[in-house]
Structure formats: structure tokens, C-alpha cells
Amino acid sequence: MVIGLVIHTSHRAVFEDAARTLAGVTLEWVVYEHEDQVRDLVADRLARQHVDGLLLGPVPYAKCRDLLPPDLPVAILRSAGLDLSLALFKALSRDWRPTPVSIDTYDARTVDEVIRALELDPAGISLLPYDPEQSVAEIVAFHRAALARTGADYVISLRTAVAEQLRDGTPVLGGLPGPATLRAQLHELALQVQSKRASALRFAAGVFLVSRAGPQLDLDRARVGLMNLLINTPEFGDAWIENRGRRGVVVFAHQALFEQATNSWVALPALGQAQETLGIRVAAGFGVGASARSCLQLAERAAARAEQEDAPSAYLVEDSGVIIGPMSPAGSAVAFTYRGHGAELERLAAEVGLSAATLSRLAAVERALEGRAISPGDLARQLGITDPSGRRLIRKLSESGLVEVEGSTQMHRKGRPARLYRLRIGAPGEAR
Template structure:
């Protein structure tokens, strides 16, 4: 299957980076080239409207310019300049007969600058570094370079930013850092492999068992099972699935994992059991199994269905090969909740304001108290509540909209990939203030 990748870059680097992609096969590149930062947002929005992307590769500046409207499930690779680019740029300066210092450097991480300059035996007091920050303007970067060069005559500038090159190039000695084709090629291949891995994961096998609950007479049970079977066969979401009887009161559905992700709205709800209850008058317990083989998936699905029967209402459960049980998945789209005996009037009022259950707010308040003000990512929240990552992201958005969470920067867990936004919960503080 052909893969479509978005590539967002400065126009001065377009030929170099497009040439770097020449070794990729089965990939179509959609290039967004810009001359000024103000062009990034409208051009990226136009690209997203024009074509469906399987992934995107872009630098820190374009990422910060359009991160708020990028699809949350779009695989990204956010490129950074590395030790090799800085080393080669300093090597160019030495080859031109320039002294090892003084040098003012922007955009590179401070740790990279320290590693390179110390390895080259350069004096630390002759090196100034201004690391990348989203809120640093061009005027501030240029002021940083100009002040350092005035205080250290005879030095030169190393910059990543084309605007800095344009405005300072004729005033001071300056070298512009160019991305290496090998680095871009590695980033592209890594992104392609990541997308292929995600596709393979979505196409992995899964099974669902739908059991009719609450029928004593065989004739009624047979009629109920046949009705459930026909309903699933005529459900558009199961058009690509294999649906058949499973025992006297059950129906088995075998399909790719991606199909079940859609049917359960990323494992947050299960509308189909509500449809069976409304249209057929049946209470259905559903179980989903994700394992390494078809047989294993069916066994896990049967165990999950048995667990779903214990809840006394139409719902479903998911069980994976590690024994993790997720549920109940109820007909509505309410996120998975946790039940506590007492909530209190303040907590109940806060839950209504946020559009969440009191049990969920209670659990979130416990997580907030445990964190003691430390920020967390949507994935961390999902792990704490034993829900899926997409459910964690949806929950964070609800908390932000109701004033129960605020953004607190971002974290780059790995050098490659999308930086993760961090959030601070304010639930415990809000409850104590009411």
C-alpha cells in the first residue's frame, strides 16, 4: 500500500531534503516549503485538507507553529539538529582559517554544544549558546548574537535559522547549518518503519464473543441467538468481519484489531450492545480478546465475555494476552469509570460541571493528590486510570475545557518522534476551594 508523507521545510533546504528521500520506495512526498514562518500554518492546513497523510516529518519551528491543529493520531517525526551537523559546521570554519572561538550558536541543545566543543578542545568561555525555545523571537536571537559579537570581537555566528542568516549575514562572519541528507534519510526511514509497524499492529488478529444473557427456555434462547447473529451480520461496522454461531447462546466475530477499535470507539464504549437491547430486547455480554493466534484470541474473548456477564447490564470487556482486563465498555460513550462509595456534594457538583461521572472525578482527584502538582502526559493519565491512550487524550481535553487541568510545557522522551504535552491537574485544589 502506497504511503503518503508530509514534509515541511524551509525553501532553502527543499532540493537537498527531497533528494534525500530518493531511496524510499512506495512513498509519495507532499512537500510544504516556506520562506517565512507566517506561511507555515496556512500551507500545512491546506495540505491536510488536500490529501490524507500517513505521517509527517518537520522541524521544531514548523511543529510549534501548527501543533495545535495536527491530527492527534498522525505519526510525526520532529527533526532536531544533531552533534554531527554542529561538528561539521565548526570544521568548515576551521577549514576557512577561522579561529576556534569565540562562537555564538543558536537553536542547538546546550548539551550538544558542550559535547562538541569540549571534544574539540575549545574554551568554554568563548562559546555562547541560545537553545531553541518556541517563544524566542528572531529579534531576541539576533540580539543575542550581536551582543556576544560586540563583547567578543573577531568571533563568528553559527545559526540554524534562515531569517538570522538573512539579517546578519552581511554584518558578521556567519555560517548557516544545513541538514545532512543522511540524517534526513534516516528520519524518513524511521518514520516509514514506525507507520508500517502501526499498520501491522492494527491488522493483527482479534476476536469478539457476544453472548445472550438471561434466557432460560431453549426455544427463546435459540431465537435470541439467531436474532443477535442477524443483527451483527447486518451491522455495517462488521461488514469485513467473519460472523458465526458460537455455542447455544453466543456469536463469534473474527476481524482485524482496527475494526474492533472503530466499533468500540477506541475501547471507550460499545454501542452495538445497546442496539441489541433496544431493538431486540436482549441483554448481551460481549468479550474481546487480543492475542498471538486466532485460538488464543477466542479463548481470551470468552473469558472477557464471562466477566462482562457479571455486571448485570449490556456491556463488554477486553482481555489481552498479558491478562489485562479492560471494562466495562457500556453502550454510551462515557469513559471507563471507577466506583467509590462516597463523593460529597462538592465533588458531585464538580462532576456535573465537567460532564464526567462523580466516580471518574473521584479517581482523578486521587491521582491529582498523588502527583502533588507534578505534570503528566495523557498517556500517564491513561495508565493511572487503566484506560486507552485515546481515552486519556479525550479526558484531558474535557478537563482543560472545564478548567480542571492546565498545560505545563512538553517533554521529549525520545530524540525522535513527537514531543509530548504535559498537563497539571487542578482537581484537588478546586475541590478544596469550593
Template structure:
């Protein structure tokens, strides 16, 4: 499999580090130093290489989107809330006051969300969201007009053009890795059977692990059964495992097994064109994970791609629908099962306040796009989502509406009306 990457020369090392968790994938690079080079480089990459996926940033995508074949899986990396929070942490480390500051490329909602969590005054933050038609000179003029003590930019050319205190909030390796893993798996779109094998040291521990997996919201729609004396087999839609592993970055349930049950658990996942073959690959991946220190997981695909090791670094999800009477009540009001609403609550936590389209929500849950749109309508009728703008993904057609899930706040209000802080 050949995946193309379009990156600025300054960021090539970071992208290479993010791709280090992949094997069985060949990377084809288009590296630019000036924005004017992007279009020609992308055209050359498409002509000279048979790509099965393309990863590029917001600016390269805006400059070359009309060149991209409709059948080519494309992922667009963009700076996330985490990247902005890291930039503010760097400012504190430099001894700078967090505000006033001017910020470009990030949308207003992301800035407001991160600033709100950090307790920063919004009226001291000037924001210029990304616009494909923005020239570097216009962004530079925006920052100079506001003349703040320092600025945060996600554009390499802007950082190079400005003097003084500049923080470059480029996507972190974690942000890049999630996009890259998601792209590789979309290139395997016909291979949607995914099996997971969880292994422990002693047979007597298997029952405790099975109960933990059954109470994990992401596995609410998965089939879980015993396999051998020391293993559990989990089988389900791709979206189940993509959510449970944060797009194959980490597996928080491993940490929960260690912290709540005192168990070392290793896991393997397999993707193949048949269920039987996916189980075989999961067994091989689990055996590979068993050679690592501590609790970890690996993914093997049928054509030789390996992702891992996936650790237990992310915080485990806390919603367990069997323990939340309020969730059953809300589920009934929305016309959904408690398991489905529990999974949606987990998805909301993983999004961290980010807006989501019906199509993205459908892919996360492993359901069809029409089902995703129907689900959004149900959630909207139950006031469990709010509209939040739109985005244009395809070159043709109408923009996709975006929504923010509000299940967590609804649960809190239902459990302690008027008293939850």
C-alpha cells in the first residue's frame, strides 16, 4: 500500500515520526518550502505514483483539491484543540501572559472552548479562522493590526514572515497519527471484519475481564465470547474498534483493567476480508503484543500492515449504561437503546467538544450514512445535539451540517436537576 503525504519541509520529521507505528505501508512524499510549490508537487505525485491514499494539510488541500481523483481516499490534517492548548502551555513556559494574543487558522469555536477550559478572557483573543482564499500577507497584516505581545499561528509561512514572539501551533504527532491511521484503514474499506483478542495470564481472571469489556460503552454493540482458557474474542463493526482505540492510537480499557482489576492484559486486532481470517490475524497480533512490556495491543491487516504498539495512555471512559438510570430515561425519550446512547456519550467525550457531521458520526459508530442522518434527527428532536455550522468536504454537492453532542450535560441535568456545577 502506498500513502502520499504532502508536508512542509519543516514538518517532515514530525510526520515521519507519526508514521513510525505503521509497517507494510510505503510513504510517497511531496515536500514543499513555499506555498506556490504545492500544486505542482501534488500533480507530480499523482502522475508518478499509484497512490491508495493521500494525507495533506488544510492549505495543500485548498490549493490542490481540484486535482484529486474522486476515488482516492483523502485525509486532511488540521490543528486540533490539543495543539492550541499546547501552544498556550508553551507561552506560559516562556513566561508570557496568556492574553492578549492573536490566533490564526483555528476556528472560533475551538479557540473559545480551549480558552474557556483555561479560564482566559475571550475579549483579549483575536481570531482569524482558516479561509482557503487567504494570502499569507493578509494573515500577517491581521497579526500586525492587533499588535499583541505574541501570536499563535498554524501557518509556516506566516511564522517565517513575522518577527518577535511567535508560537507555531502545528499538528502534534498524535493528531497526525490519528489521521494517518484512519486514512490507511479507509483504504481497506472493503475489509470491514474486525476481530479483537484480549488475553490475560490466568483463567480465573477471565470472568472479571469479560464483565469489564461488557460494561465498556464502545463495546456495547460487539459480540464477546470466551476463546481458550485465557482469552476473550470480541467481534464487531469497524467503528466499534476505531472508537475504542482512538483511531488505533491507544486502548484505554487496558489501563482500566490494570487500575480496577489489577490485570495485565494484551490485545490483538485483525482486519481481513473474512471473519475467520480476521480472527487468525487477531491471534497473531495478540501474540506479538505479549512480547511487549506491560499492557499493550497491536493491529494486523491481511496485506501486511501493522499498527502498534498501542498503549493504555489515554484516560478510560467512564460511562457505563447499566449504572445510569438517567441514561435509560434519555434513551427512551430519544427512541434509542441505552447501549446506543451509551456509545454516543463515549463518542462525545472522545470528540472533546469538537463538531461532528452525520457522516463522521456514522463512520465512528460503524453504521451507514443514511442511518447516521436519521440518528442525528432523533438526537435533535430529543435536544441531545445542537447545530453548529457546516463544512464543504467534497468538491461538489451541498456542505455537510455540523453538530455538537450534548448528551453529557443532559445526563448531568437529569441526575441532579439544577444542582450540578
């Protein structure tokens, strides 16, 4: 697991101390000296290094939020009441009055809780809550006005840039979260990443029932044909597929694989293929549960519900009670022909260092693209693998001359471009 930390250079020691109790995690440090550097540094790191989660303060988050992938777990540092209390006690240790004081960035609820707990005078607190639209100059002006109005001995600021501008005679106490708060937020982010992984790797079951076969095809032959169709569907390349007799065909796989095959539970092209190529009508059900048995039971319930539809369709039933459907057969499945070109594909796969099935799926994706270029991330989604695996696959194909760089695309006007590649697998019969 890789977690990125976006921090000011003066805070690294505190974060390193907080991370001592976190094992099995690689930390990627994005260290800045000025807030204006955050955006470029984060963009560069995301382009060069995969991260599973990102921990950063509210200011860095505001600077780069549009660069962050929507599915990236992100934790925004929030200073707790304990951190504010420690800053106030630090002031007491220096013989400063706890109030009046001028504070920025903390939310009003946290400040109110600390004031009540320490029995301080609310009238002596000048607070400017965090607002991403406020500039450093505006925050500095707020503190200067508060100091002039109240005669406060010091300022508590979470903004490094603000503290730097106030160090012309005004004492500033940093309100950076302490190791305990940082440690808790790091652990929470690690658990969030782990939960996301567990969800993606959670096993699920699919039940495919032959609802109706053509006059020239009995149900037994129809089930065999359906099973062969599923085996030759690239999205199910890593699934366990079994002919269960009257129950139809059962598929066991990770939840993420089924999400890929159904375009996130929207459509199931295999239904249309079964009707077009085999002349059979299929009802499909998917189940996601805590065990293989519950997955299968839920999938059978979903398939029974799909059979009640007037057209080929599919349903999903989760153990949480969520039901999605009906899914239509809209879209076209990407077919691959490994069995038709076995020897040639196996020879090329051995040269490249990939399995013949993987190479055949890549050839199918190339045919579906019809000459268009693709990014490593999009290729990963086509194959149902992770983005890092997609990038590693591109590198391996590049070493064998099976892809070529085809420029880049600007994903966002302020973001970094993504490199595009054209697949050169070729038809199996034309393999190099």
C-alpha cells in the first residue's frame, strides 16, 4: 500500500514520528516550501507514482483537488481540540495570557468546545475559520486587526505562510496536529484504502439461466453453448465457470470483474451475444455476499427475478439489501479467439512473457479500438485490472514492440497530459 503525504517541509519530522506505528505502508512524500508549489508537485507525483491514498491539509487540498482521481481515497487533515488545547497550554508555559488570542483555520465548533472545557472567556477569542477563498494577505490582515483591537500576546495559526509574515514581532504558535492526531488520521486512511481493496476483491457469484432455446437446440446443448460463450468472453477470463445442469451456468469471480463485465451494473453484453450467436434467451443474476454460499443464493434470487422480465436481462442482489436491475444486453462484447489461433498466440506470448489468454484479450481490445490509441488507465479498465498493472503491461508490450507511443491527451486543462499508445498486437495469424 502506498500513501502520499503532502506536507510543508517544516512538518516532516512530526509526520515521520506519527507514521512509526504504521507497518506495511510505503510513504510517498510531497514536500513543499510555499503553498504555490503544491499543485505542480502533486501533479508530478501522481504522474510518476501510483498512490493508494492521499493525506493532506485543507490548503493543499484546495490547491490540487481537481487533479485528484475521483476514486482516490483522500483524508484532509483536521486539527482536533486537543491540538488547540496544547497550543494554549504552550502559551501558558511562556507566561502569556491564554486570552485574548487570535486564531485562524480551526472550525468554530472545535474552538467552542475548547473554550468551554478550559473555562475561557469567549469574548477574548478572535477566530477566522478556514475559507479556501481567503488569501494569505487577508488572513494576516485579520490577525493584525485583532491584535490591535484586543492587545493579544500571540497568534495561533495553522498556515505556514501566515506565520512567516507575522514573525516581525508577533509571536505565532503553530497549530499543526500533534503525532496522536496525525497517527489516528493516517491509520484511518490506511483502513479506508484497505476497505476499498477488500470491496474490489470481494467475491461474487453469477448465475446464467437459459430461459428459452430455439427449436433446433435442446436445453443441454444450449447450456453448453452458453458456457463456451462465457469462457470466451474476455471480461470473464479470470473467473471460475461451471455448468450446473438445471441451474444453468455458474460463474465465481471478484466483484470488480463483474463490475467490469456489466459496465458498473448497467448492461451485460453477453446477454445479447447469447441471443444473436446461439439463438437462446438468457436471464442472469449476480449475488454479492459474505460467503460463497450466500453469493450463490443471492445470485439465484437475482436470476429468478430476471427470468420474469419480457426480454433478456440481469439483476444484482447484495446482502446489504441493494437490488439493481434490470440490466439490458446493450453494448457489444469484445470477443477473443485464443482457441482458433492457439499455437501462434502461445508462441508470441512466450516471447513477450505473457499468457496466451492475456495476449488474445489484448488483440480483441485492439480490434475493438479500430486503430484508436488508448491510455494505460483505459486499457486497465478494458481488461479489468488495476491501473499499476496496466502501466506495467504497457511497459512489457513496449519492450516487445507491441505498442507504440501515439502522443498524449490533456485530461484537464490544468492537469498533466496522459500518454496514449496504439496497440500493435495484430491478428493472431499475423503475429510477429
